[in-house]
Amino acid sequence: MKNIIIGTAGHIDHGKTTLVKALTGRETDTLDEERKRGISINLGFTYLDLPNGNRVGIVDVPGHEKFIKNMMAGATGIDLVLFIIAADEGVMPQSREHLDILSYMNVHRGIIVVTKCDMVEDDYLMLIEEELKDFSKGTFLEDAPIIEVDSISGRGIEELKNVIENESEKVEEKKSDTPFRMNIDRAFPVKGIGIVVTGTLMEGKISKGEDLVIYPGERACKVRSIQVHGEDEDTAYAGQRTAINLSGIKSGEIERGDIIAQEGSMITTNIIDCKVIVSKTSDFPIHHWMRLRLGIGTREIFCRAVPLDSEEISQGEEGFVQLRLEEPLVCRNRDRFVLRSYSPVETIGGGVIIEPLAKKHNIDEELVKELQLKEQGELKDIIVQFANSEDELLSLKEIVSYTGENKDIVKEEVEALLEDEKIIKIVDRYVSEEVLLRIIENIKDILEKFHDKNPLSLGMTKNEILTQSLYEPNLRELEHILKIMQDRNIITESGEYFGLESHKIVLNPKQEKIKQELINEIRSNGLEKIENIKSLSRNDKERRHVLDFMIGKEILVFGAENNVLLKEDFEKAKEGILNHLKENERITVSEARDILKSSRKNVLLILEYFDSIKLTKRVDDYRVML
Incomplete structure (x- = not known):
């Protein structure tokens, strides 16, 4: 059985929450303020039992422009969107903004639902359908089914359930064999139980008793119990709305925007290189040092933009941008995000992370070529690029964390790269030939300086070299590297001493x-x-x-x-x-x-x-x- 999350989207007061109630019989506006004002402010969660018996999760997002940040948090993990347009108003500003956001978040399947159909004449509905075809042209909704409903009278609701069932069968199943991750959209204490967090499982699976960490900061916690759609479960899987009761964490130590994941499976960074597209309707081209709001997962972070292949990226254009973040970002390679202007707040674009561990750059043609390779490259290319970019030996765990792929799949690619000599294994860690040459040059430099000061000495001991190395291998790894240098006729070994092959001692x-x-x-x-x-x-x-x-x-x-x-x-x-x-x-x-x-x-x-x-x-x- 597939685990599917359905989300709502659309302009304020177009009937999203009322439609969810008509489908499920449950109210998702739970705050007094929401009921008082008649609008959704926070995210609402429930589930729908389809005619075929499959139960799918539903995330109801707010439509008001003031609550776009909440809408983006809810869009994380959506497999199928019910894109809602009211028959009496048609396409509105937040309709366009929500469609852009969903595209940037890589949602690519949806159903257009025309609500409040009993409020207009049938002739007018035909005009609305024509407007929707123009509105959705060139987007992931271009060929989406259009269903007319009225949530009060129940018109079209059963038909919509059948279409949801059909479209759900086309949704690609999420991976459960990758490292577990859940973006937290709610965290609250429950009397007699402890801290509970909720979210959509993005990847992997989670089981009772499992030890996990909260990012940022890698604070340890343990899974005490799990609920999916209000029912206790031993294990939850990618694509499920999940509530997790945690031990080892206190109230106030966790909030929306944090990530719960396996230890060492996420990357914490302050600079990312990205591929960005600017909305055709945006009033803001992206230019150097522009302050932006980065919406990723369930968090929003302020950042500065540094275009890498042009002075600026204009409306409707795409390009590579470095984002320098004002606080640490927890992410993985290929994560999607939304960009909004600092002030006035408006969605201006979105993109995908290409290099999560970037170094500071400005416009750089060579860097852009590397990013293009990473963007288009296969997993093996991404691993080699990662190995080349890091001036250190890498563990398999670090490579898995960087790629976000299943450990066994990464291990297979690493073994193939070892056979092709694209990377080299040093004891239990890995290094590219390019970085190995830099390590070797550092050791050669250490020995050259030593020989200059000690012309009659045979060389240095392993421990002496180790204390001066810039790359901090451990002793076993250094022994392996020294053996490689001997095999390449760079150094010689005399007892416990290592010296350069070129070093000749002559007595006066x-x-x-x-x-x-x-x-x-x-x-x-x-x-x-x-x-x-x-x-x-x-x-x-x-x-x-x-x-x-x-x-x-x-x-x-x-x-x-x-x-x-x-x-x-x-x-x-x-x-x-x-x-x-x-x-x-x-x-x-x-x-x-x-x-x-x-x-x-x-x-x-x-x-x-x-x-x-x-x-x-x-x-x-x-x-x-x-």
Whole structure:
């Protein structure tokens, strides 16, 4: 069974609420002020049972120009609109404005309902139908059914129900396998129950006991209970009007315009790049730094416009615009919105978000080309563009959040992009080749500066590189990146040190003399006196530089204290221990002391190093060969 939301739209006093009551038997004007004034102020909600047994939700929106903001909140999530025109007045200003708003919100199916038909002659109804054909030409209502009704006498109501049923079958079912999201249009405390929020489920599904967050701010909450059309349910699905009882959130911490969704599934941003169309009837072209009202979901946010492909966008034209927001916006890629002028308040256009994590730009031809690709591109193109635009490694969760697509679908596209080498996996995160090259350039720059200051050093340790990196990979990710740099012959690894492949160390005569002195000293110590780098340096900076130069060439550095052996002494010790193991299968510390002619402390240092490089393995009080 499809989950469908039907919305009303049309000029004030054209009979929207009366029609809903005639269809459902229920009154949607619940405020005293609404009943007193005879107009809808807030959104009204109810449901309709169709002849085929399917139950659809109904959102009744206000028609007065002062309450357009409420109307836009109600239009969010509408699948089928009952576009209402009173027979005694015909098309009016809010009729045109509501049609524009519905188009910008991507509503593309509707029924034109001519109300108050008993108040006019049949000849006049024919004239109204002609007017409606002109009015709807070129819009999503151009081929919509036109039904004549009178809500008081009941004329045409049953026919309308049948047409609603037929049109409902043509509505495309919403996705329930994408991350859950609901724009909140009401939030209120209920005595003995707690906080209740209502809205239309835009995407995904929600179940009792689920942990969710309220955006903006990602405040944690839990679903205590769910109602759909006034009945308790364990799960609600995309396309249903839903009331959710929440725990973990207090009264006053949540309001209309907030979004309830899965943790990490939404993007919070202050700048968005968009495709915008300006209404043909607007008196306001969009120009640089124009202050606007952005209506998105159930929220309105003030923003400034920066056209990206022209100085301004005139009536009836479209173009790319950057919107710089005056407060954080919670959204996803491809979300629809409405633009209204700051003052006087008038609907002037609408559009779609192309880049929700934009950076500041003015008119920019190259940026416009990128936005055109994103607008037309497939999911894989959007993922690559996202990876290129972010100077960091991205988790699968972040990619899913950006695209707004189902996790499994995104994962399939990511795997295909990995095969095509359009993106690269670094441990558990992803990066484009373009961004990886920027990370590599940053590491090269770090090493170049280090080599300039330390010409005799082999390079830097992983941890030293990590503390200076601009891109903040974790240690495992940095190891992966360094391996890629080695494979590309950019860096070399010498023990624990990494240096540029191009870095060549040449000793001057004085340093050559120090080197020979060090070799003689370490050789004289042999295995009886094992010193470390610090003690051999003697607090002399140049001796330390020469020792660094010797690492991996003449000397071996091992152990937690950076102990030093000549490579020739290490090979002799290794040969003696391994020969004994080949003949005897195991060796004790005492037997190793006899072979190495050294102290117990030094023998333990050597044996522990053999264990660490997998030459030997300790078993109880002896070693065996691996």
